[in-house]
Amino acid sequence: MCTVPPGVGAIVDLAVLTSAPFRAGGQGFFRYDSPVLTSIVGNYLLVGQQSRQFVLSGSNLGVNGIPNGIPTVSIAGIACTSVLVLNSSTVACTAWDRMTSGGYSTNAVVLSVGLVSSRSTEILSVLGRP
Numbered sequence: 001m002c003t004v005p006p007g008v009g010a011i012v013d014l015a016v017l018t019s020a021p022f023r024a025g026g027q028g029f030f031r032y033d034s035p036v037l038t039s040i041v042g043n044y045l046l047v048g049q050q051s052r053q054f055v056l057s058g059s060n061l062g063v064n065g066i067p068n069g070i071p072t073v074s075i076a077g078i079a080c081t082s083v084l085v086l087n088s089s090t091v092a093c094t095a096w097d098r099m100t101s102g103g104y105s106t107n108a109v110v111l112s113v114g115l116v117s118s119r120s121t122e123i124l125s126v127l128g129r130p
Contacts, residue, residue, distance in 0.1 A: 004030075035060045035071070035111050035118040054080070056091045062113045063088060071113035075124060 014030040041055040054075060062085040063069035073080040073093045080093035091111065110119045 034116040037120040068114045
């Protein structure tokens, strides 16, 4: 059994050291699992709303304190600001809506961390003006 530290990435160098003078591994031999989005709190977005805070849940969503560990998030095509990794399964962010009429072309929630991403069209509802 091998334990690896938290991290992100699709192509990670790997070195295996044993108590005997043996070393194995190489470049690009390891990959962390891709992020998986399972739910969102603040699961709707209204046209014309100034801003809305969201909390995304899932797995492998990001890691604080390492290069490329903070994800980028877009909600209904709007890039989130103030992305905060609460832990590897919870991320909070704010989406600023500058749209004043019409509707959104997508209900997709996209989270990218490192070189991998997750996209879900099933966890967000987009509502037009009443």
